[in-house]
Amino acid sequence: METHSPVTLAEIAELAGVRRPSVSNWRRRHADFPPPVGGTPTVPLFDAEAVAAWLDRRTLPRSSATAPDLPENAPCPTYGDVFRDGLRLRAITATDGRPSDAVLLDALTALAESAVSSTASDKPRQETSSYTRGAHLHLTRLAAEIGVPATAEKLLGTAQRLRTSWASTVTPPAVCALVAGLVQELADGIDDLVVADLAAGSGALLAALLLGGGKPRAVQAAESAEELRELLRLRLRCHRFTDPVIVPDAMGPEPPFTDADVVLADPPFHPSEKAESHDHPLRWAERIVDCLGPGGYGFAVMPEWSLYTTSRGGITPAVVRVRDALLRRRCLRAVIQLPRRVHPFLTGSELALLILTPGGGAPTITMCDADRIAVRHGAPGRAGWIAAWARETARLIGRARDRAAHPELCRDFRPDHLLDDRPLLPSLRLAPVAGAADHLDTTAISRQAAAVAFAPEPVSVAEWLSRLETAPRVTPVHHERLGNLIRSGQIRLLPGHRIPLGRLGTRGQRVYGREELTGERAVGDRRIDPLVLADYPAASVTEPGDVVVLPEDGLRAVVDEAGGSVLLFPVQGLRIRAYGELRGPNAQALGREARLRLRPHQLAAMISSRRNARRARGSLVRRVDLHSLEIPVLSPEETAELDHVMRDLALHTENLKRRLAAIERLGTDLAAGVADGALTLRVR
Incomplete structure (x- = not known):
């Protein structure tokens, strides 16, 4: 007993x-x-x-x-x-x-x-x-x-x-279940195959395959920590493998294994600072390809940033060069964006799973958004959640007919179509992109609705709407990342400040917080006394023309025309350095205004366009890195025209709050058309 x-x-x-x-x-x-x-x-x-x-x-x-x-x-x-x-x-x-x-x-x-x-x-x-x-x-x-x-x-x-010393490095059960399902779907199990793990750790991925049934011909593993090698050896002995091949290093000059049928790797997590270094995560993907035999499959768990990073200012990071090389060699079979919170310890970092094949083995690449699939099956922790989304994801990857029925979740791409220096993330690649005809129809409808809404108002507003024209763009548009403009000094990033709400009042300098940008509070209702502001020496105030951005909840951006405002976290600000020079006495004489390629209202419209708002989807904290946003590079004349349109539009929106919905819809559609390179604007 x-x-x-x-x-x-x-x-x-x-x-x-x-x-x-x-x-x-x-x-x-x-x-x-x-x-x-x-x-x-x-x-x-x-x-x-x-x-x-x-x-x-x-x-x-x-x-x-x-x-x-x-x-x-x-x-x-x-x-x-x-x-x-x-x-x-x-x-x-x-x-x-x-x-x-x-x-x-x-x-x-x-x-x-x-x-x-x-x-x-x-x-x-x-x-x-x-x-x-x-x-x-x-x-x-x-x-x-x-x-x-x-x-x-x-x-x-x-x-x-x-609380063992290695508990935080264990591959999450959800990832193990997905890899086991994919091996079963693609390779029909591991019976009589050679299975290798290049970053075995305690052996969670290997054990998931062994528990799934079947008897591999051989098991090989690499692990640098001596204590984990002993633990792995004991674990495999419990699965009746008495003679596994376990080596201490997988990243030496020569591949540790060759002609393996299934190769796994969940390497140590690398922060995004490794993008410029030779020691970046995609090195493991290259090594997996080196270890694969004909017809084999490799599975690599990668941080999402390794697929998101792109060239910056003409400089191509090492991780991007390797990613492009894998595409050109046709080694990528699939890219799976894993669900949020899939790793219990890396809760602030999102992961992806790469499926690799030997060189030339992948005529198409399957992009799969498993995060959206997982959302359909409830919240993490729900009974059967892991098994449900992992089973559906494996089925979509393995069966072309199912992919055709769910193109919003999983779709095939040609490798050469992905060599465009854009992020290789399924959530972005699978997002629907409106064509020029769609933008023309949408803006025409919203303009007509706005004109009807403003009919009872002063005639000047209706006249302005009637003079607004859109036409298809003839010349292609080039996009530039906001991060490049910040690094080059053309734009200065202004941080928001953590000031307790109890210290705000009704007098002093106005503030921009989440409530102001989401429309819950009118701008100017909340203020901060200058004497109170003196207690926060790091807090700076805006200048006229600064763009105020809320990088979450759909990416909102407005222009602070008056300046002198205080930004409250998580709100941030963007200051166009060249625009500040226009306030000088000789700005017009020097012709600086005509040469401006960045203006406040134009910048605010492009930031809050649907093109950039998509980048916030799927983030763990519903925020987006401002450096990753894309802005079209326009001529000075078109920049001035767009800024003029957006300035007038923002003015009407501010003055006529009771018509807010109609006018904001118009601005959204105009910005979307220009940002996607489908429309060009001019005022008759």
Whole structure:
């Protein structure tokens, strides 16, 4: 008879694989829930065996990630089964003051020994100072019930709870499930194949393939950390692989493996500063291609920035050169944009999965937005969420007929069409782009609606609308990134400041915050006293013509005509340096105004255009890096005309708030047409 210490409500939730509120609901709604046996009123303790017996009456839903795949009529496991497994794992991995890494390694060693000898009996193990007889009994009983491989995976699943030194580097379960599904879909499993992992770590990706069924001909791995190589060796022994090839370095002068059928890599995360360095993430993609045999498939987990970075000011970063080389060699089979929050530790960084083939093996490249697929299946943590979106993504990648039915989620592209120095992100490539005819129709409709809305107003407004003309652009338009203009000094970036709302009042200098740019508060309602502003020496004020930007919630931008305003975070500002010189006494005589290629209202319109607003979609915090926005390069004459149109438009919008919806729609459509290079503007 196994005995366990009492458990708290939080421990019941953890051991049963549910959330803490679920246990509270069980206790409140069911009178037969076991009563407390100790503790305090705020932290009661419950008998573990009584809780397990009560949970035996509650079966797992078949969609739950905890429930195994069973035949349709087979009985489903209960929460009691999961709870008891959790109790055993807790007993097996009890640290008793010892390092958690050593505890887990001892448990895996004992389990691997039983796997090699093909015995998982209750034969007592000689008690040592590092591994007790009781823990060994729990381990052998669990292995006898669910098998050695499943027990090993359950043990390693406790790494995060035990806070092992390598827990934060484990490949997320969602990515493991997706890769396993893709291998099954593309390579029809791993039976009699050679499988290699170039950045194996603790072996999560390899284990996902091995648990998926099938017996590979050989398993190869590379890992630089000695302790993880030992852990990986034990893990593979638990899966009945006694002689895996494990090397310490995958990035040496020569590939560590050749002619592999499936090659994996989830390399250490690299920040975006590595874009200019030779040590960038896409080096791993190149090495995967070097290790692949004919007809093989490679899978590489990459930070999203490695696909987003483009050339800057005529300089091509190393990561872009390698990406273009992979496209030209036709080594990219697919690019999958992974869901947000897919990695529990890299919560602020988004990831993508590359599917690679040997050179010349990919006539087309499939772009798949798995983030949109995952959103359709609910929020992360929902029962069956991982299995649902991973299964649908693998199906779309593997079947052309399904891709044709869902082009907004997954579509094929020719490699030469992707060599245009634009981000290689599926969310951007799959976004629908309106053509010139669409822009002409949209702006005509919105202009007519605005004219009707302004009919009761002064005739000057209606006349201005009637004089506004649009025509298809004849010459192509070139786009320039806002980041290039900032780095070259043509535009200065003004940060927003964190000033407590309690220090704002109704007198002093006006402020621009989120509420002002979203329309919740009128500009000027909130102000800050100059004496209060003096307490924030880093806070600067705007100048006339500065563009005020809210880089989230749809990218909003307005022009501060008067200046003297204070920006509140997350609002930022952009100052056109050349525009400030126009306020000088000799600006007109020098002809500076006629040569301007950037003007405030033109810049604000292009920033808030739909072209740039798409770049905010899918971001974890719904924000976008201003440096990545694109602005069309126009002639000085067209710049002045566009700025004049946008200036008048903003003036009418400000003066006629009751017609706000109609006039804003017109401005949005005009900016969209110009930004996409479909329209040119002039006033008769």
